[in-house]
Amino acid sequence: MDRLSFLGKPQDEGLFDLYSRQRVLIFILLVTLMTFLPLSIKNFVIGETLLGFSLLAFELSLVIEVFGILRLNRNILGYRPPLFLLAISMVLSIHAFGTLATYWVFPVVTSIVLLVPKKMAMLANGGIILTSAVAALPHQEPTVTLRFTLALLFCVSIAHYVIETVRKLQANLSYLSTRDSLTGALNRHQLDASLIAASEKAKMDQATCIAAIDIDYFKDVNDLHGHDMGDQVIKTVVKLINSHCRKTDLLFRLGGDEFLLLFDNTNAESALKITRNIGQKVAEGIVEAYPEVDKVTLSTGIAESIANEEVEAWVKRADMALYKAKLAGRNQVKVNNPSDLYA
Ligand SMILES: Nc1nc2c(ncn2[C@@H]2O[C@H](COP(=O)(O)OP(=O)(O)OP(=O)(O)O)[C@@H](O)[C@H]2O)c(=O)[nH]1
Numbered sequence: 001m002d003r004l005s006f007l008g009k010p011q012d013e014g015l016f017d018l019y020s021r022q023r024v025l026i027f028i029l030l031v032t033l034m035t036f037l038p039l040s041i042k043n044f045v046i047g048e049t050l051l052g053f054s055l056l057a058f059e060l061s062l063v064i065e066v067f068g069i070l071r072l073n074r075n076i077l078g079y080r081p082p083l084f085l086l087a088i089s090m091v092l093s094i095h096a097f098g099t100l101a102t103y104w105v106f107p108v109v110t111s112i113v114l115l116v117p118k119k120m121a122m123l124a125n126g127g128i129i130l131t132s133a134v135a136a137l138p139h140q141e142p143t144v145t146l147r148f149t150l151a152l153l154f155c156v157s158i159a160h161y162v163i164e165t166v167r168k169l170q171a172n173l174s175y176l177s178t179r180d181s182l183t184g185a186l187n188r189h190q191l192d193a194s195l196i197a198a199s200e201k202a203k204m205d206q207a208t209c210i211a212a213i214d215i216d217y218f219k220d221v222n223d224l225h226g227h228d229m230g231d232q233v234i235k236t237v238v239k240l241i242n243s244h245c246r247k248t249d250l251l252f253r254l255g256g257d258e259f260l261l262l263f264d265n266t267n268a269e270s271a272l273k274i275t276r277n278i279g280q281k282v283a284e285g286i287v288e289a290y291p292e293v294d295k296v297t298l299s300t301g302i303a304e305s306i307a308n309e310e311v312e313a314w315v316k317r318a319d320m321a322l323y324k325a326k327l328a329g330r331n332q333v334k335v336n337n338p339s340d341l342y343a
Pocket residue numbers: 182214215216217218219220222226227228229230231234255256257326330
């Protein structure tokens with residue numbers, strides 16, 4: 001999964017992507033404003049000033065956070081301050097009103113499981129359940145508090161289990177939608193976004209290279225040994241390429257026997273060394289894995305990024321270098337000279 005890091009946040013950051021999180025946060029903000037705002041006013045009126053303040057502070061922190069996410073596209077406070085204020089309000093409310101206030105704990109702990117990263121949610125809910133039980137104890141029979149605590153634990157466990165299952169499903173779907181089904185290499189839909197991100201680095205004078213890679217005479221492998229063997233060879237080529245480059249380098253299958261390898265923080269000289277080594281390892285690895293198949297070789301064209309160059313032009317330069325490698329007899333690496341494209 002580390003090769004997917006360029007696609008966005010890691011999966012354990014929470015259940016929702018930014019768009020869904022915005023929608024859920026707006027919903028929660030509206031619901032809590034409608035319920036907690038009148039409650040905080042009521043608490044001021046009846047003299048429960050501390051509880052009134054903590055509810056108001058919670059609402060305010062939520063408004064600030066939602067504003068940051070919607071308007072500035074970033075977190076201003078993060079989820080910790082609203083979470084802390086909410087937990088304090090829960091405990092103060094149970095302390096003041098006893099059993100009646102305990103009903104609120106159920107939607108609160110469930111929302112925390114939904115919105116907050118797993119470890120923090122478990123920690124926060126553990127704290128809320130424990131302190132709520134302690135706050136409720138003076139207001140009711142110990143057996144009632146025990147039932148309340150067990151019911152809360154049951155509710156939180158179910159919510160965690162369901163959310164974990166959804167998270168795994170989400171991770172699987174995200175994996176499948178970004179990968180080529182035969183080889184597991186990244187599919188070409190992922191290419192544009194990562195090339196744009198890489199070309200941004202070129203603007204900051206960070207060398208980045210791409211290598212257009214094509215298997216030589218692959219049609220012969222299919223014709224002589226069948227399509228299934230061809231598939232096995234393609235899969236093994238991808239494994240071999242991946243195992244001879246860094247985890248931060250990204251391999252895309254563009255289609256058929258064509259690939260594009262995106263090197264992070266690498267100049268053309270290093271990319272040349274790496275791809276020559278890859279070519280050698282692939283040739284050796286395929287002979288070892290499939291002795292019946294003739295030597296399988298790669299032709300490769302390298303292009304180093306140029307600041308402010310369009311991504312299409314960058315890829316075109318790598319293709320031109322690949323074309324030269326094919327023309328020069330295949331089984332070799334050529335590096336593009338930027339002036340070739342613009343001559
Ligand atoms: N087994 C298999 N073959 C595929 C797949 N996708 C494309 N091909 C075959 O890969 C071959 C690609 O051939 P080309 O790249 O045109 O030519 P080549 O034989 O590799 O020759 P050069 O590239 O000129 O060295 C074609 O015969 C396609 O049918 C696939 O998923 N599995």
